Amino acid sequence: MTTSILLLGGTTEAYALAESLVADTRLRVMNSLAGRTTNPRLPAGETRIGGFGGIEGLADYLRQEGIRAVIDATHPFASTMGWHAAEACRSTDVPLLRLERPAWVAAPGDHWESVEDWRAAVEVLERSGSRHVLLAVGRQEVAPFASLDDIRFLIRAVTPPDPMPPFRSAELLLSRGPFDLDSERRLLDAHRIDTIVCKNSGGEATADKLVAARERGIRVVMRQRPQRPRLPLATSVAQALAWVDGIRG
Numbered sequence: 001m002t003t004s005i006l007l008l009g010g011t012t013e014a015y016a017l018a019e020s021l022v023a024d025t026r027l028r029v030m031n032s033l034a035g036r037t038t039n040p041r042l043p044a045g046e047t048r049i050g051g052f053g054g055i056e057g058l059a060d061y062l063r064q065e066g067i068r069a070v071i072d073a074t075h076p077f078a079s080t081m082g083w084h085a086a087e088a089c090r091s092t093d094v095p096l097l098r099l100e101r102p103a104w105v106a107a108p109g110d111h112w113e114s115v116e117d118w119r120a121a122v123e124v125l126e127r128s129g130s131r132h133v134l135l136a137v138g139r140q141e142v143a144p145f146a147s148l149d150d151i152r153f154l155i156r157a158v159t160p161p162d163p164m165p166p167f168r169s170a171e172l173l174l175s176r177g178p179f180d181l182d183s184e185r186r187l188l189d190a191h192r193i194d195t196i197v198c199k200n201s202g203g204e205a206t207a208d209k210l211v212a213a214r215e216r217g218i219r220v221v222m223r224q225r226p227q228r229p230r231l232p233l234a235t236s237v238a239q240a241l242a243w244v245d246g247i248r249g
């Protein structure tokens with residue numbers, strides 16, 4: 001008999017986990033993507049795209065599809081989906097695992113300012129005298145910074161903000177990670193960056209900007225991860241696979 005698993009994805013870890021899970025022919029692997037990107041890369045297994053319609057919608061989906069386990073492998077900052085999954089799985093009695101890459105941790109020589117939201121990040125920029133800022137916060141989250149007229153922003157994103165908020169001085173750099181250390185060094189130097197604003201996404205693909213910042217004594221305004229429900233946690237694909245083995249018995 002096959003066991004149906006729902007994998008809430010959109011992350012590197014989710015793609016890797018799907019790849020491993022489909023090797024087991026006793027599993028039916030259903031991936032779920034939010035649908036934010038047009039033409040997303042499709043993971044291994046089956047894929048559905050788009051929201052479920054809140055907690056109730058997800059609970060209905062779990063019942064209808066006979067889902068036996070859910071793995072929430074969404075991005076650390078996609079917390080709404082995490083809370084919805086926790087509530088829907090609780091009400092349908094379906095086991096739920098959180099797969100999450102570890103957060104970045106400041107090392108000696110780092111100049112990090114931790115903030116809980118973008119409002120606090122704006123305050124840091126105002127009081128610290130930043131002039132050339134690399135904004136790597138995601139295209140949908142740049143708007144709170146547009147009020148800072150004295151700063152020249154370099155906005156790095158995969159696709160352009162739409163609409164583009166009315167920045168007085170901003171350059172858009174469209175590129176997708178991973179970014180290597182040498183190119184991060186060149187970028188910071190070429191734009192005379194004195195501050196980086198980013199989220200604590202963790203992982204390797206975008207971590208080298210932090211190394212380059214450390215080397216140069218550049219300030220990093222780091223947004224902390226939002227709270228998520230308390231759940232069984234895997235920090236690697238191997239741990240998630242072991243959990244699936246346990247569920248199947």
Ligand SMILES: NC(=O)c1ccc[n+]([C@@H]2O[C@H](COP(=O)([O-])OP(=O)(O)OC[C@H]3O[C@@H](n4cnc5c(N)ncnc54)[C@H](OP(=O)(O)O)[C@@H]3O)[C@@H](O)[C@H]2O)c1
Nearest residue numbers: 009010032033034051052053054074075077078079080081
């Ligand atoms: N936030 C980030 O910084 C970030 C970065 C990289 C990738 N992502 C990926 O982009 C997706 C959306 O992120 P977000 O921050 O907008 O999420 P979010 O705020 O946690 O979720 C908002 C709504 O989007 C839908 N949704 C989110 N993830 C979904 C999934 N995997 N499958 C089906 N529906 C999903 C749900 O709609 P319903 O309530 O209708 O079910 C959810 O309530 C996530 O899957 C995440 O892994 C996010």
